[in-house]
Amino acid sequence: MRILHLVLCWVLMTGAALAAPLDRDQIAAFVVPPYALGEPVNDKGVWSLLNSGGAEAGYVFETAIMAPLPGFSGGPINMLVMLDLDGRFIDVRLISHNEPIFVSGLGEAPFRKFLEQYRGHSINTPMVVGVPYGDAGAGSGLVYLDGVLKATASVRIAHESILAATLEVAREKMQGIKSVPPAxxxxxxxxxxxxxxxxxxxxxxxxxxxxxxxxxxxxxxxxxxxxxxxxxxxxxxxxxxxxxxxxxxxxxxxxxxxxxxxxxxxxxxxxxxxxxxxxxxxxxxxxxxxxxxxxxxxxxxxxxxxxxxxxxxxxxxxxxxxxxxxxxxxxxxxxxxxxxxxxxxxxxxxxxxxxxxxxxxxxxxxxxxxxxxxxxxxxxxRAKPVEALPQWLEAARNRAPDLIALALLLPVLLLALGPGMNRLSGHRHFTAIRLAVLAGMAGFVGFWGQGQLSIVTPLAALRTASDGGSFAYLLYDPFSLVVWAAAVLGFVLWGRGLFCGWLCPFGALQEFAHHLGRLLRLPKIELSVLWDARLKRVKYLLLAGLVLTVFIAPDRVDTVAEVEPFKTAITTHFMREWIFVTYAGFWLVLGLFTFKGFCRYICPLGALMAIGGLLRGRDWIARRKECGSPCQLCKVRCNYGAIAADGKIGYSECFQCLDCVTIHNDAKQCVPLVLAARGRAMRKRAAPVAAK
Incomplete structure (x- = not known):
């Protein structure tokens, strides 16, 4: 409770209210000659735009007021749009946002460069974020806006906000904008x-x-x-x-x-x-x-x-x-x-x-x-109006190859960990197979697919639910959404183990660090049972602090979520400020000595996964009555400390590594099976003697 109290105090001290609409001077600072800011034209933050002669030349407005679509931080991305009287974009400028990938990841420069693409385009022209698919770009009438690598979902949300706000202004102030192609x-x-x-x-x-x-x-x-x-x-x-x-x-x-x-x-x-x-x-x-x-x-x-x-x-x-x-x-x-x-x-x-x-x-x-x-x-x-696909569908189409590969990979993994679990865990090259799968997850799902799940997404969903907003933004990152779907399915089947043990790219990096430490024969730091149990509670306290931040200081969510090193290690490939790189590197170096310390003790997403694991419908790891008494082998071998002294599995801490399943099914390792085999051998030797 002391840790929770400190977290609450920090949140209260650093909390900030939602940004208020810009006043006249602030908006005027964005308007450069030959244009000047006119007078407000309604109560929704729309201002007139004047040319150098003082005549009306268009409109200026903030998107967060006209179309407050939530971003991945749960709050809207606020941009300033300058629109001329013919419905063409004069300029689109970034005002404020809390998108995690741009706050301290890629920086704002690529975001601002993306917004420059709107200049000169008409609101009449269908625009999509992405690249032409097949021959879709040839004479289609669509304008394709280049997205930002690793942040396409965020810029799609920004694009939707710009169009929604601009169309509202057009309907109210510019009734003449055509809605169909000319004859x-x-x-x-x-x-x-x-x-x-x-x-x-x-x-x-x-x-x-x-x-x-x-x-x-x-x-x-x-x-x-x-x-x-x-x-x-x-x-x-x-x-x-x-x-x-x-x-x-x-x-x-x-x-x-x-x-x-x-x-x-x-x-x-x-x-x-x-x-x-x-x-x-x-x-x-x-x-x-x-x-x-x-x-x-x-x-x-x-x-x-x-x-x-x-x-x-x-x-x-x-x-x-x-x-x-x-x-x-x-x-x-x-x-x-x-x-x-x-x-x-x-x-x-x-x-x-x-x-x-x-x-x-x-x-x-x-x-x-x-x-x-x-x-x-x-x-x-009259040609049929060129209709851009919904942004979520455009996002899915742009990532079709990755989604197809993921759709093929995940069912195989689910089958291997489900019906094929015993065969997989008993394979003589099981460790090599597991490391190969983890390498694929780190490489394909993490570094390539940018599918590293983060606590930011559930927190943004919580904020959206509390504000009564739309969850459509979740569809803008279909790759991560599929990984989320697999993780939720894992809740029902196994608890937290599927994601934390097999799908988490940063978890895979920590496991590689552990094996490297063993190859280098570095000392292994193992905590006592008491301290292990105490430290495992920290992640739940951190999760509680993050949830409270959503309600007390929502603009600080992206900051406090930096407790996760995922963005640094996976999303930006360690290309960040030294303090973030040092923090992420600390956990990987610690992994050389302590097995997956971040996952076990700190990870708030892991805490959420553990709570979600309560949806698990069954105890899927087989146990024998001898487990725990007298046999303690599985408990001793469990790197996660997920097996109690009585042999019961603590599924909230189980990462589904299958080591205990391997032991349970191996007649040469499982003590009850070894003793049973010895008993049978002794009985066979005693049978001829008795016959004589």
Whole structure:
């Protein structure tokens, strides 16, 4: 209890409250020119982002407020997202986190480098963390973000947080962000059309503005009397504008002359993502100003779809139209569908009318007339939305080879330790087989697969449960999840032994250290039964202290969890600060003299495994009535001190090494079997004598 009291005092002294949302000055520090922080736009921590001219350029927000998804520490990863008005990421910056692998393992540099990949990408584009699988990257429309080796699960959680928060802002503040791919003209759609049919079906749209209507738009301004031509002919037409989308071949054939149609097809073959729009104006407007430069954006025309601007550009084509098509100033504009323009959905053409007031430095005034546009869906093809796999499934697919190997390895191990236990333990090369399995676990499960289980995961799950959060983050590391599943199955079958004795990579390293110590003939330090029993309680006290930390100082969980040397030895391959390397090395060096001291006395995960072992459904190690009295061989040989003086197995301390099973089944080692064999031999020798 004294140790527990010290643990509680330390937790209370070092505890810290959950980080509060950043204030204005703190957020402003993340925003660099040419941008500046504006005003808050809601009560969820969303701020406006201003450009160098003071106009709204986007939004700034924290992910932990919008989408507080728990990380592996149990707390959310907090990032600052800067999003422009078109839904593109300007920047993503790391604010705070408690992910164990980044806190004192890999450091934050690779995490920050991962976040740099979002810059310039649109929220419209499906993004996944990982690498293309097979031919998935070829024209799939997915953006693959390189993960961080040994920390892919953490960056997947960060990715989910970024997308969840950004989509919430987009839904609330940017309703125009499209949710489906844009339509593309269907080259196979053939429909007999002429100009009148286009007009009758509303495919060709018409905007008519008289001079009187133009004057009315400028009425009450200084430009009201600056158009004498309009005043002289009020009923004359300022705008007599026709608009038709000629991307669909059937519509283009109904409008353009054969030579022009050929030129258009040649243009579209070179620019297949462009949508051509034909405009014809027979009024005074003329579509463009005298200063307009061909092949650039029209200065008097614009477009908007879903509240977001649509980029228009002159196609720089000289063409003729068919008879029956209205005559006038004609031009073909183009808009790139890759930039979000969807021709099959409603959009608006904006036509600007400009007037000048004054002679030497005239003041410019303008008004805008709009024309609703949109072409029927039947003329287009629409690809199915590219849907990224759920992050847990993407994580599983990226690690498919490792998971397959693990799925083949674990059943073999379970069968060998279950039905094949007696045969395995009785094999003459059992020790070599066991060491080979442990080497595989340390190499494949540990160093390669990064499947070293840690007390951090159960503590994070406990915090999530207490906060009522989601456990989805557990799926982001499928390899470790499979190892956890095997460990839980081991609880039911054998207690803690399966994981602690066979699956734990750091436990394997300690066992190798023990065998090395024996090869070097180093002295073996063995504690008395009393001190052995006392020290075995320490791991339970440490586990209790860690659990209390979850509730008292949750932000300190990753710090106190450093009592485990797993991250240093297995996850980061000893590439850490010297104090952590020294700590992990201490336990391995101690293993040369004392058998698996960390596992037996300190490991809080081992304590949890021992408690979980209460789920064990049976006593699976066979015993004889002579075990303990008079035979003490198994007790003496047990390196874990898991056999009591009366011969009973203490399954909470049993590591399933099978040494006692080997002894129990070996007629040359098991004392009851040896004595029974001797008795039979004596009876055989006495039988002939009695016969005489």
């Amino acid at each position: 593309t003209p269907d080259p196979a759609h053939d429909e007999a059309l002429d100009w009148q049919a286009l007009v009758d079906q509303g495919i060709a749209r018409h905007l008519r503005v008289t001079n009187a209507e133009l004057d009315a738009a400028f009425a009450g301004t200084i430009w009201a009397d600056d158009d004498p031509e309009a005043q002289a002919d009020p009923q004359g037409l300022f705008l007599d504008l026709w608009l038709v989308d000629i991307g669909p071949p059937s519509i283009a054939r109904a409008v353009l002359a054969p030579d022009a149609l050929t030129d258009l097809n040649r243009f579209l073959s070179l620019s297949p993502t462009e949508e051509p729009l034909l405009l014809i104006d027979s009024g005074r407007h003329g579509l463009v100003s005298a200063d307009f430069v061909r092949n650039t954006a029209p200065d008097l025309l614009g477009a908007e779809q879903d509240g977001l601007p649509v980029a228009l550009r002159d196609a720089d084509m000289i063409f003729d139209t068919l008879p029956g098509v209205p005559e006038g100033t004609a031009m073909i504009l183009r808009s790139d569908r890759r930039l979000g323009f969807d021709p099959a959905r409603d959009w608006t053409l904006q036509v600007k009318a400009v007037r000048e007031h004054g002679m030497f430095q005239p003041e410019i005034g303008s008004t805008t007339f709009t024309l609703a546009a949109g072409t029927p869906e039947r003329f287009f093809l």
